[in-house]
Amino acid sequence: MYSKKLMDHFTNPRNVGEIADADGVGMEGNPTCGDTMKIFIKVKDDIITDAKFQTFGCGAAIAVSSMITEMAKGKTLTEALSITKESVADALDGMPPQKMHCSNLGSDALRKAIEDYHAKGTQK
Amino acid sequence: MRYFDHVATNPLNPEVFNAMLPYFKEEFGNPLSVYGLGQSAKQAIEDARVKVAALVNCKAQEITFTSSGAESNNMAIRGIAMARRKEGNHIIVSRVEHHSVLNSARALEKEDFVVTYLVPDKFGMVSPADIKKAINKDTILISITHASSEIGTIEPIAEIVKTAKEHNVAVHADGVATTGNIPIDVMQLGVDAYSLSAHQFYGPKGAGALYLKRGQRILPLIYGGIQENGRRAGTENVPAIVGMGKAAEMAKAELPTRMAHVKKLRDKLIDGLTKIEKVHLTGHPDNRLPGHASFVVEYIEGEGMLLMLEANDIYSASGSACTSKALKASPILLSMGYSSSVTHGSIVFSLGIDNTEEDIDQVLEHMPKIIKRLREMSPFAKEGWGAIDDLEESKEGNHV
Known part of the structure; x- marks a missing residue:
């Protein structure tokens, strides 16, 4: 059902946890299937220096979270916004089609984290 | 391997497999053929029927072999509903049924049947009182699982039957998860139809059966020859039926x-x-x-x-x-x-x-x-x- 790479990111997920003093936090969920993803980012000079996640969901959802936090780290905010569901799935060597819709929430959660960072910035 | 998914399927018992083997090989006859090869296949089916009947305590003639538990459920619901169509168009099922029951009921809704889906209590138990409330003058059939494979709760089938009989409503119970796992006595339950599946008690896949109380009218799903007394056409899956018989015999004994x-x-x-x-x-x-x-x-x-x-x-x-x-x-x-x-x-x-x-x-x-x-x-x-x-x-x- 799942690729080797996806299973690796599920079995040994990278960047699990919270960032207590995160600069941006984004949460995204699919109300039907229940998958929920929370992404925390640290930003310095427009670059994502750290990213962590908490996820409630299936193997694919956890692997997506692990992969997108890896992809986001080191990218500028603009570059990070260009990460798509497709690029995350490709990086995982593909995903079952039915999981694309409900479990591939990483890019949406990351976008919300970046928006949160910008919102906080304007408040300052 | 530590296997904990016996509601999905069971491994085939080696003794059952051995009993089936001759019917893949030398005993390949068609049970309808008049010569010896056919007649010994016919005899093997009838022996299996006696064993399956013994497992659920009914007469051999009350057992119809099918291809699966799902087919048995489809046959019972559609077959009885269609046979009783002139008497009414209302069917009662519960929310804890298997898809083969729910989707059979949904299909009938498209053909002018009305279906009530009863909500169980927090333990997944269907209440006979709710059944009583749901019955109306058009009710012809109630189909409730004997136990759901998802939650394991055993439903009060005998009490449901008691209520149903007061209103001349037929009762089918899906016994796929129960048969071979707890003692089944269809006489005591009082049901008119009861579904079972061989691979839930260490028999082969592709073998199911439907108990139909003597006198219960039903229309077939599959039309054709006179196999299974005209209730289910198609050349019998002799090895699978033999396997089901052997598995039933072992389940009863053990x-x-x-x-x-x-x-x-x-x-x-x-x-x-x-x-x-x-x-x-x-x-x-x-x-x-x-x-x-x-x-x-x-x-x-x-x-x-x-x-x-x-x-x-x-x-x-x-x-x-x-x-x-x-x-x-x-x-x-x-x-x-x-x-x-x-x-x-x-x-x-x-x-x-x-x-x-x-x-x-x-x-x-x-x-x-x-x-x-x-x-x-x-x-x-x-x-x-x-x-x-x-x-x-x-x-x-x-x-x-």
Whole structure:
């Protein structure tokens, strides 16, 4: 059902946890299937220096979270916004089609984290 | 391999396999043929019929062989509904039925039948009082599972039949999960039809049967020759039927030992797993299948648990949305009042005669670690389900 790479990111997920003093936090969920993803980012000079996640969901959802936090780290905010569901799935060597819709929430959660960072910035 | 998915299927018993073998080879005759080769195949089917009848305590002529439990359910519901169509068009089923019952009922709705879907209590138990309330002058058929494979609760079929008989309503019970796992006496239950499936009691796949009380009218699903007394056409799957007969004979002889074995292991498993925080048993605590243990684990999702168990060579099942092809929360757990968030943590261990004490020890060793690991990743584990309410509120504006 799942690729080797996806299973690796599920079995040994990278960047699990919270960032207590995160600069941006984004949460995204699919109300039907229940998958929920929370992404925390640290930003310095427009670059994502750290990213962590908490996820409630299936193997694919956890692997997506692990992969997108890896992809986001080191990218500028603009570059990070260009990460798509497709690029995350490709990086995982593909995903079952039915999981694309409900479990591939990483890019949406990351976008919300970046928006949160910008919102906080304007408040300052 | 530690296999805990006996509600999905059972391994074929080696003795059953040996009994089937000649019917794949030298005994290949068509049971309708008049010469000896055909007649010995016919005899093998009739011997199997006697054995299957003995397992559920009915007469051999009351057993019709089918291809599966699903076919038996389809045949009972559609066949009886169509045969009684002139008497009424109302059917009662419950929300804890198998898809083969629910979808048969839904199909009839498109043909001017009206279906009532009864909601069970929090243990998944259907109330005979609710049945009584649901019956009206057009009610012709009630179909309730004897036990759901997802929650293990044994339904009060005899009481339901008692109510139904007062109103001349036929009762079918889906006995796929029960037959071979608890004693079945269709006479005592009083049902008019009862479905069973061989691979749920160590027989082969592709073999099912429908008990039909003598005199119960039914229309066939499959038209053709005179096989199965004209109730189910098609050249018989002789090896599978022979296997079903052998499996039934063994199940009847070994039932008390099998039940005691799995029940002891099940109780140990339930005791151990419910000690973990926020792990709840689903289904009825006492009135359940002896080898069935089902749970919801809060704050995590079923598929993750299954994958991590598999990594430790343990095989079980889940009713979670992620593991279903439809990616929807379990309708059975929802009907029992669980919130959709909680249903995602569904996990089902169904035990069989090959399971050992050591198997249970392995599950009890790995499950706490797996749950801990997945909860460490979950946004809900620390703050509870509150976070999901916030998310749903923020979504209300663009809710689908």
